[in-house]
Amino acid sequence: MLEHAYARMTIVLVGNKKDLDEEREVSYDEGLEFARKNKLIFFETSAKTSENVDQTFIHATKIIYNNIARGEYDLANESIGIKPGNVPASHQAPGSSSTVLGAKQEPQKKADCC
Numbered sequence: 001m002l003e004h005a006y007a008r009m010t011i012v013l014v015g016n017k018k019d020l021d022e023e024r025e026v027s028y029d030e031g032l033e034f035a036r037k038n039k040l041i042f043f044e045t046s047a048k049t050s051e052n053v054d055q056t057f058i059h060a061t062k063i064i065y066n067n068i069a070r071g072e073y074d075l076a077n078e079s080i081g082i083k084p085g086n087v088p089a090s091h092q093a094p095g096s097s098s099t100v101l102g103a104k105q106e107p108q109k110k111a112d113c114c
Contacts, residue, residue: 019046
């Protein structure tokens with residue numbers, strides 16, 4: 001997978017069912033070592049108790065946001081998997097504009113007045 005992926009892709013390896021420690025097949029250290037070797041972010045979570053679920057998404061989002069802020073992604077290239085919404089003019093493709101929701105703005109029509 002990695003050899004065909006965008007070079008700066010953010011990938012998170014998530015070990016689930018953290019609450020079932022007695023049924024564990026992969027230790028935390030094994031997961032962490034695999035993540036380090038493959039340059040992945042690693043979290044263990046429990047959907048049952050919701051432990052680390054939000055933190056996993058928040059962490060990945062912050063990394064992606066910071067990469068965008070540093071200009072590490074070509075936001076005009078949709079093949080990288082990022083479809084920007086509110087993009088600074090310096091990062092927009094020529095001739096495009098976006099709103100907070102990412103949709104192109106339609107010209108405002110003047111309302112007929114009384």
